[in-house]
Amino acid sequence: MNTRTYSNTPSPTCDVRTRILTAAGERFAQFGYNKTTMAEIAKDCDMSAANLYRFFKNxxxxxxxxxxxxxxxxxxxxxxxxxxxxxxxxxxxxxxxxxxxxxxxxxxxxxxxxxxxxxxxxxxxxxxxxxxxxxxxxxxxxxxxxxxxxxxxxxxxxxxxxxxxxxxxxxxxxxxxxxxxxxxxxxxxxxxxxxxxxxxxxxx
Amino acid sequence: MNTRTYSNTPSPTCDVRTRILTAAGERFAQFGYNKTTMAEIAKDCDMSAANLYRFFKNxxxxxxxxxxxxxxxxxxxxxxxxxxxxxxxxxxxxxxxxxxxxxxxxxxxxxxxxxxxxxxxxxxxxxxxxxxxxxxxxxxxxxxxxxxxxxxxxxxxxxxxxxxxxxxxxxxxxxxxxxxxxxxxxxxxxxxxxxxxxxxxxxx
DNA sequence: ATGCTGAACATTCAAGATAATGTTCAGCAT
DNA sequence: ATGCTGAACATTATCTTGAATGTTCAGCAT
Structure with a gap:
């Protein structure tokens, strides 16, 4: 009945990575790499800063x-x-x-x-x-x-x-x-x- | 060659200029431009720092x-x-x-x-x-x-x-x-x- | 007059204190 | 189990302030 809800590379995870990259990219473009904080990127993605580290090393x-x-x-x-x-x-x-x-x-x-x-x-x-x-x-x-x-x-x-x-x-x-x-x-x-x-x- | 536009003063003055440049050159080579002080250059030339400004603008x-x-x-x-x-x-x-x-x-x-x-x-x-x-x-x-x-x-x-x-x-x-x-x-x-x-x- | 200096002033540097940020992790919620 | 968070910790940046340095100039010596 149900289609498979997960895979080897779960698509939700990929989505999150993309969302993070998009948010970070916008911040970096507007304010620069150094002036952008992990907390800001996280807020743009409605998550905690700590959670970013589940998707990117740093x-x-x-x-x-x-x-x-x-x-x-x-x-x-x-x-x-x-x-x-x-x-x-x-x-x-x-x-x-x-x-x-x-x-x-x-x-x-x-x-x-x-x-x-x-x-x-x-x-x-x-x-x-x-x-x-x-x-x-x-x-x-x-x-x-x-x-x-x-x-x-x-x-x-x-x-x-x-x-x-x-x-x-x-x-x-x-x-x-x-x-x-x-x-x-x-x-x-x-x-x-x-x-x-x-x-x-x-x-x- | 680069033209020297800095001075057309008499030769004794040129001598002093040369002495200053030599002293400064040695200091700059050994310690770098920023770490060398005008006072040190002056001391090497047995003169006051203020006197350097009679031969070079700064x-x-x-x-x-x-x-x-x-x-x-x-x-x-x-x-x-x-x-x-x-x-x-x-x-x-x-x-x-x-x-x-x-x-x-x-x-x-x-x-x-x-x-x-x-x-x-x-x-x-x-x-x-x-x-x-x-x-x-x-x-x-x-x-x-x-x-x-x-x-x-x-x-x-x-x-x-x-x-x-x-x-x-x-x-x-x-x-x-x-x-x-x-x-x-x-x-x-x-x-x-x-x-x-x-x-x-x-x-x- | 000329050549030079010491002292005064303005600017820059540097060390320490403080705040901000990056990163980790135990533990909570689902 | 899994996904996530808040709080703790480590590192980095920012700010402050005293010291160091660059620069100027009135005045002394010749």
Missing amino acids: KLDIGSNLACACLDTKLLLVKNVVQQTQQPAAERLHNVVLQILSHTHNEWANNPRINEMVTAICDARLEIVNQYELNRHNLIVELLEDGVRRDEFSIPDVQDTAEAITTAITLFSVPLFMSLHNLETFEKRAKSVVQLMLSGLKKR | KLDIGSNLACACLDTKLLLVKNVVQQTQQPAAERLHNVVLQILSHTHNEWANNPRINEMVTAICDARLEIVNQYELNRHNLIVELLEDGVRRDEFSIPDVQDTAEAITTAITLFSVPLFMSLHNLETFEKRAKSVVQLMLSGLKKR
Whole structure:
């Protein structure tokens, strides 16, 4: 008669985690990670602070989950550009770099609190940013290999080249630098960098 | 080189300025900028703290002069590499990048105090780092133009390309990043970046 | 006049006290 | 048994205040 009311990963529990993350995310975005207390998050979820610890190891763990989600979003943007397979690889590389720049600049300008949170969490949990970098590296590898496959690019060592590209666009990936110039200046620079890289990658 | 805009006073005064800078430099290197007091610098020079203000506007001004000197040293290293005109431009570009990396890493590892001072001063006086960047940009322009003149390079826009190169080696220029990897990893990356850039610059 | 100083003043730093927050857990309610 | 809480405890942040330091200037010595 009754359908099963529980499972291996009980859905109520998942729901609660999501509710907590949503509440915490809103607080963090509005007031920052440090200024948000566990008690406040708990109140938003109509529960006690102690109860939060049944779903997350601690505050940093909540922050880490949110930071991961932010980085995943960032990654998804890049992925979407890379997988526009109807476009030439060269154009996609160009778009990837400008996408990364525009996202970094945008977050820095419009969501400073979230940005501050991501930075703080990544400071405390280096593996998160490592994972993100690795994933982004793999996306660039995918793009380069596709370019080679299509005879657009000629690349001796794809791994090395992907690393070189990642390194070369550091300025556009680190929020800290965003205060140095306005977006137009950055875009001009990004285009110069892409042009320089492409002239080295293209097959002739 | 950074122009000294601070004084055109006679040579005995310059001597005192030099003595003060030397004393301050030693203290800053050993104890850091913040932990060094004007009174201590003054005592090292057998004078009163008040007398320091006859030669420098304030403590930051002393720090600025020393920071400029550090950046001038850095610049001189690059200049020396660029002006090894018996070497191919490509090789010189390679050496410039590795020189910058090695110097950044070395200062970070061996002179953390001085490094901290330069960073602090540059935070307070952005024009110092701007001047340094401009000078370095010009050196790279010089190198690129030389490469073009010798028919090694083919470069549509030297200014843009020099900017692109400066941008692409950000990771190797900023002390803050030095904690991310060990020197070998950085050198490997630097070589990849140089190779990528060179394959774009070289005439074929 | 010139070069310098000691003392005064303004600002920053640091140590200790206090409050706020993060975390844990025994125990209550269902 | 399970889910949750209030209270206790540990850690971290904030505030306060005296001391240290940066800076200025009237006045002394040459």
